[in-house]
Amino acid sequence: MAERLTVEFCKITRRELANIMLKRKNEIDVKLLRFAIEKTVGFEIIVEKRFQGNTLDHANNPITSHLNVKVTNTNGNDDLNLTTNLKPKSSPFQGIISQCFEDHxxxxxxxxxxxxxxxxxxxxxxxxxxxxxxxxxxxxxxxxxxxxxxxxxxxxxxxxxxxxxxxxxxxxxxxxxxxxxxxxxxxxxxxxxxPKIIAESIQILIQDLENACESALTAMTKLSWQSIETVGDQSLYVTTIINHLKTIAPVIRNHLGSSRKYFIQFCTTFVDSFIKKFINHLYRCKPINIIGAEQVLLDTHSLKTVLLDLPSINLTVSRKPPQNFTKIILKNMTRAEMILKVVLTPNDFARQFVKSYLQLMNNDGDISSFQKILDMKGIRRPEPAHLIERLKREHATIIASHQQQIQQQ
Known part of the structure; x- marks a missing residue:
């Protein structure tokens, strides 16, 4: 009798709570709802500890009908006639009131x-x-x-x-x-x-490739360029760099097969960074004689040819690289070639030498770059100071002439 009264109380409570919440839905907030659910579930736990639920009609009760869900054996063995619950038996009072909160x-x-x-x-x-x-x-x-x-x-x-x-x-x-x-x-x-993640990832790949080429660039600076007597095939350091490019670049290209623009971005950023590093190492090849400068000029041309082909390296069918990629290589490697051509220029006549320098270096009046080339040529003091002063005057004349032309236009 006590269980029947309790079950009836739960049904009435669930119905009344549902009606109240329906009428005052706009007044319900999350804090109130959670409080009501917690108190209701707590009450259901007390009830389930007190009663067994024997008076509940599980089959016709939508709340507790899950307790009688069964499956029949389908292995073809009629003698066993097995039935089993889909899930472990739960409390018959679970949700008997709190189900009314489901709609809210x-x-x-x-x-x-x-x-x-x-x-x-x-x-x-x-x-x-x-x-x-x-x-x-x-x-x-x-x-x-x-x-x-x-x-x-x-x-x-x-x-x-x-x-x-x-x-x-x-x-x-x-x-x-x-x-x-x-x-x-x-x-x-x-x-x-x-884009930031991609840029960082590309930079890591560039650093790895540059690190692989670093030892070859260092070897380049340690050669005795003032003792070179004949110009031969490309130097060993260039062959080493090219081998690294042919080994590493295709691997990166294959991993970025579905994203060619990222591989082109990698190639473009790499050549821009690598050539600048190459030029810095070029300045360290000092002193260098005429034959040595001719050898490095040949090496530079070989390296430029491979860099231009970097996006398609080791491919059977090559694709024309983007114009910006080609432009970066031609601009920067041409500067490296011009540095070597200045080294090959006689400096017997200061004015003519400085004019040739400005012509070859596209009127670059940077004193630091000029001093580095003089060091490569092995020019000793006090002559560098005289040449630097000549450079300042000639460069100033060019700038003044250029400004005058602009004013006349």
Whole structure:
């Protein structure tokens, strides 16, 4: 009798709560809803400890009908005639009252939606303030965006809370909310910063290739260029660099097979950085005699030819590289060639030598570059000071003439 009275009380309470919430839905907030659910579930736990649920009609009760769900043996053995529950038996009083809150859990989901929106905005603000995290190239490094871990921890906490309130339609709504904010996170944080990630990744690849070529460039500076007597085939250091390019570049190209623009970006950035480094090492080839300068000029031409073919290196069918890529190589490698041609220019007559320098170097009046070339030629003091003064005067004359032409136009 006590159990029957309790069951009837639960039914009446569920019905009345449902009516009240329907009439006063606009007054329900998340805090009140969670409080009511927690108290109701607590009461159901007390009831299930006190009663067995023998008076409940499980078959016709939508709340407890899951307790009698069975499956029949399908292995063809009629003698066994086995039946089994789909899941372990649960309390017959579970949800007997609290099910009435199911239709109002959209309030809880809406609140989670607002909280997740605030959380994504917080991630965006932190990104603007602190910048995108820099990843290391080491295989032992876990390159995970910190905020992504924070987001999934937040998801887990939401899922735990919601599963305590409902495992029905509300849980499905929660999953859809998760999907919404995963897309938000991807668009506002990951995709928005993808160019930065790509740029950092490309820079790591460039550093690896440059490091592979570094020993060859160092070997170039250690050769006794003032003792070279004949010009031969390309030098060993150039062959070493070319071999590195032919080995590493195709591997990177294959891994970026579906993203040619990123491979071209890699090639363009690499050649720009490498040629500048090559020129810096070129200045360190001192002193260098005429034959040595001719050999390095041949080496420079060989290297330029390979660099121009870098995007298609080792391919059976080559594709024409972008104009900007070709322009960078021609401009910078031409400068390297002009440096060597200045070295080959006699300096017996200061004025003629300086004029030849300005002509070959496109009127570059930089004193530092000029001094480096004089060091390559092995010109000793006090002659460099005299040549530098001559350069200043000749360059000033060119600038004045150029300004006058502009004024006349």
């Amino acid at each position: 859990l959209d309030i809880y989901i809406a609140e989670l939606d607002r909280c997740l929106d605030d959380q994504i905005q917080k991630f965006v603000d932190e990104l603007k303030k602190d910048g995108y995290p820099k990843f290391e190239g080491s295989e032992d490094t876990s390159n995970v965006v910190p905020t992504s871990a924070d987001l999934f921890v937040y998801f887990r906490n939401c899922l735990v809370q919601c599963s305590k309130l409902s495992t029905g339609q509300s849980l499905l709504l929660l999953v859809q909310t998760f999907q919404k904010y995963l897309r938000e996170y991807a668009n506002r944080i990951l995709t928005a910063n993808l």
